[in-house]
Amino acid sequence: MTPARIERLRQVLARRQPDLTVLTDYVHKGRNLSAIIRTADAVGISDVHCVIGDSDYKRFLGTSMGSHSWVDVHRYRELAPPVELLKTQGYQIVAAHLSPTAVDFHEVDYTKPTALMLGAERVGISEQGEAYADVHITVPMVGMVESFNVSVAAGIILTEARHQRQQAGLYDQQRIDQATYDRLFFEWGHPKVRDFCLANQLAYPPLREDGEIDNPSAWYAQARELLAARAANAS
Template sequence: MTPERKARIQRVLNSRQPDLCVVTDYVHKGRNLSAIVRTADAVGAMDLHCVIGDKEYKAFRGTAKGSHGWVKVHRYTALADAVQPLKAQGVQIVAANLSAHSVDFREIDYTRPTALLLGAEKEGVSVEGQALSDAEITIPMVGMVQSFNVSVAAGIILSEAQRQRQLAGLYDAVRIDEKTYQRLFFEWGYPKLRHFCEHYALAYPPLTADGDLEDPSGWYASIREQFGNRELDFSEVNS
């Protein structure tokens, strides 16, 4: 791993926001979901909770392989399964939905633990989603078109969340725990070795304080011994 890549990974991890995420309520178009994932990554959100059918999810996975490496996608078939655990953790559920109860999206305090709930392209947030939300928001518009594309709306709202969090200093200190930080650093910095460990169900090798592999030759030797010195496929482990 080059020093430049190492420094970039560290900068990104130092800005991650573990208490900011997105929930999609049957958003089924892969290109919109992929755009939402990219925007989530750009503002430091770590998780997308995706409620979607089997066929649509398979198509989405095929179009978002790159961005999935930086934002964890959790898949559900029922909205309550995605939202209720977040609410139990004290996360406010903010639904992008035009209704009599909606407020300007800039009125929400996004420095609180927040999940942005986005509905399907035509139907919007479901009745169940509205009932589960703590607030409903809208983006003021002055044109003839009545609503933004869901991925565009996500970008506008998450940018406001980022602005508020920057003003509050939430990007100025590392906010993820050390164990998660080290795991993500390894997975992002050594992707081929990560896949090797996952393939053989191995624990990740330890890293030095500088993010380098600690005694890589010793680790490889211990793995061969663990498998009775049988031949293992190390051919792609060069990162």
């Protein structure tokens, strides 16, 4: 890696927001999911939770064009598991949903642990999602159309979340734990070695201060010996 690349990775990781996420409630169009994930990365989100059916998820994976490179997408078939997980972790569930109780999206405090819930195109948030939400929000409009595209709405709301967090200084210091920082730095900086290690259930090799693998020839030799020993024991 070049020094500029290393510095870029460090800057991005130092601004990741571990307590801001997106939860999609059966958003099924791959292009919208990909746009939401790109926006999530742009505001420092590392994890997105997607409730989506099998066939729609396969189509999304086929058209994601690398959007998973910087954001971990956690897939679910039902809404209850991710909501329960996030609520247990102290997140407020903020649903983009036009209801009688909905408030202007600016009125929410996004410096709190927040999960933005987004519903499917035309259908919106499900009844289950509506009930799970702690607050419903809406983006004011003055035109003839009734709603923004879901990915556009995500961009508008997450930009407000980023602004509030910027004002509160939440991008001014590293907020993810060091173990997560080190893991992501390795995975982003050495994707081929990451894939090799994951495929073969190997621990990541140590890195030097310049971000490169420490003594790569020795590590690869050791890895080959370990894999050969495994194969011999299995035969």
